[in-house]
Amino acid sequence: MTTIVDTDLLSDLQRFGAADVSACFSCGTCTATCPLSDNDGTFPRRMIRYAQVGMKDELLSSKELWTCYHCGLCSDSCPTEADPGEFMAAARRYAVASYDPTGLSRILYTRPVIGSTIAVAVAAFFALFMYAAHGPKDAASLSLFTFIPEGLIHWTGIAVMVLMVLAGVIGVGKMARGVARREGVTLQGTIGSRAALGRSVAALWSSLGVESVGQRRYRDDCKDDNPAEPLYRRRWLIHALSIWGFLGLLGATILDWGLALTGIKATGTPIPLWYPSRLLGTIAGISLLYGVTMFMINRVRKVNRAAQHSTASDWLLLVLLWITGATGFFIEVALYLPDAPAWGYWVFLFHVAVAMELMLLLPFTKFAHAMYRPVALFFYALASDRSKQAV
Ligand code: SF4
Ligand code: SF4
Known part of the structure; x- marks a missing residue:
């Protein structure tokens, strides 16, 4: 399957309220902290990785995007202040706008x-x-x-x-x-x-x-x-x-x-x-x-x-x-x-x-x-x- 890279994805997400997540180095602290992260151990940092490398389709087709209730525990523990909780909220806003055919x-x-x-x-x-x-x-x-x-x-x-x-x-x-x-x-x-x-x-x-x-x-x-x-x-x-x-x-x-x-x-x-x-x-x-x-x-x-x-x-x-x-x-x-x-x-x-x-x-x-x-x-x-x- 071909992966289409959207180089504007990160900056577009920032228009929807995401912090600058380019400093995230995938340490996994947010995953360890998140009470809703399940056994595969990649949520929410996998979503951030998608944004960093422009994998728009992968981000939009992630069911995990919608399992987060924005408690913010991950943001409190993030060493780079990437604010993963707010990133998830911004990604959901971005997803709603991407699915909407009217703009x-x-x-x-x-x-x-x-x-x-x-x-x-x-x-x-x-x-x-x-x-x-x-x-x-x-x-x-x-x-x-x-x-x-x-x-x-x-x-x-x-x-x-x-x-x-x-x-x-x-x-x-x-x-x-x-x-x-x-x-x-x-x-x-x-x-x-x-x-x-x-x-x-x-x-x-x-x-x-x-x-x-x-x-x-x-x-x-x-x-x-x-x-x-x-x-x-x-x-x-x-x-x-x-x-x-x-x-x-x-x-x-x-x-x-x-x-x-x-x-x-x-x-x-x-x-x-x-x-x-x-x-x-x-x-x-x-x-x-x-x-x-x-x-x-x-x-x-x-x-x-x-x-x-x-x-x-x-x-x-x-x-x-x-x-x-x-x-x-x-x-x-x-x-x-x-x-x-x-x-x-x-x-x-x-x-x-x-x-x-x-x-x-x-x-x-x-x-x-x-x-x-x-x-x-x-x-x-x-x-x-x-x-x-x-x-
Ligand atoms: S968002 Fe923060 S806590 Fe989560 S993987 Fe990136 S740097 Fe680590
Ligand atoms: S804000 Fe979302 S991703 Fe972060 S700890 Fe809470 S439920 Fe998990």
């Missing part, structure tokens, strides 16, 4: 002023688009879907989802093809027999259930958290609450649609707080808001290695998540007030516009790692299973 991700990561302008323009577009079709504001009760038609939100949401899924599938597909080729994983070997299918289902459960939702390695193996730190400030829990909150809100939205489709209740009609979709949405909203707020505070205070360097794109994601969560609560409060507040309509418009933008930009921001990491962990679980069988 938007690269702009958001490396051109903060243009990226921020695009972000504001996209939100403004959605707000104006929705407002152009607005109806009357009922002063007696907060009638949100009279103000912005439900059908418009519904179909715009579907269009945004389709675009998001398309961009995600293209990017993740590219990544999965590269990793599969590298790992020698074929379709036949994955689903070609009952035994192969069983192993794939187990790997899928490990990547999605145990690791992505259950956060097992982050929680149990990634020993960056100070054990003296109270649970509510532990990094893994903040990360997990953000993920659980986002998934919960997605679940509440789907549940609400399901109830409307089955005719149990119309979307947007007032419901008590204990109603399943409202209860799930409220709990998930609190979880998301808490997780994202803690992330923001930690980044401002630079409390750990992962929070030392923030790109504009990192902030964009946090801000969009926070605004979506907070405005959701404002709307909920407005709905329960005895007199319909006029501000409720404007908050609703803002909420819808930002939520649409959040969904549309998902494959291009840091949130993209929620799509790439499970796929990499799937291959990781398959490889672990293979090496267990070989023993």
Whole structure:
């Protein structure tokens, strides 16, 4: 197989936040320190070596790139201050931008002023688009879907989802093809027999259930958290609450649609707080808001290695998540007030516009790692299973 050398790889990675890793002499201290490094003893220094010699394809097709949770222990122990933890984070940003066919991700990561302008323009577009079709504001009760038609939100949401899924599938597909080729994983070997299918289902459960939702390695193996730190400030829990909150809100939205489709209740009609979709949405909203707020505070205070360097794109994601969560609560409060507040309509418009933008930009921001990491962990679980069988 021919190896194509990209002489600009190292300097390009630095645009995504990597330190100058040319001083790394592959001593292996980071590998010895990393709680997630497995038995082959080359992670994370192998990734740095790829960057030093310009092996772009090898770097991008490494499943190990996505197994790191940026605890920073390796950076603390590196004798040359190559900051391997930040290198891994920068390499993941670089990977997301490399898989993205539109080039938007690269702009958001490396051109903060243009990226921020695009972000504001996209939100403004959605707000104006929705407002152009607005109806009357009922002063007696907060009638949100009279103000912005439900059908418009519904179909715009579907269009945004389709675009998001398309961009995600293209990017993740590219990544999965590269990793599969590298790992020698074929379709036949994955689903070609009952035994192969069983192993794939187990790997899928490990990547999605145990690791992505259950956060097992982050929680149990990634020993960056100070054990003296109270649970509510532990990094893994903040990360997990953000993920659980986002998934919960997605679940509440789907549940609400399901109830409307089955005719149990119309979307947007007032419901008590204990109603399943409202209860799930409220709990998930609190979880998301808490997780994202803690992330923001930690980044401002630079409390750990992962929070030392923030790109504009990192902030964009946090801000969009926070605004979506907070405005959701404002709307909920407005709905329960005895007199319909006029501000409720404007908050609703803002909420819808930002939520649409959040969904549309998902494959291009840091949130993209929620799509790439499970796929990499799937291959990781398959490889672990293979090496267990070989023993
Ligand atoms: S990154 Fe630092 S600790 Fe890791 S191999 Fe290079 S010099 Fe050693
Ligand atoms: S940041 Fe933590 S998990 Fe990532 S390579 Fe370094 S020690 Fe390992």
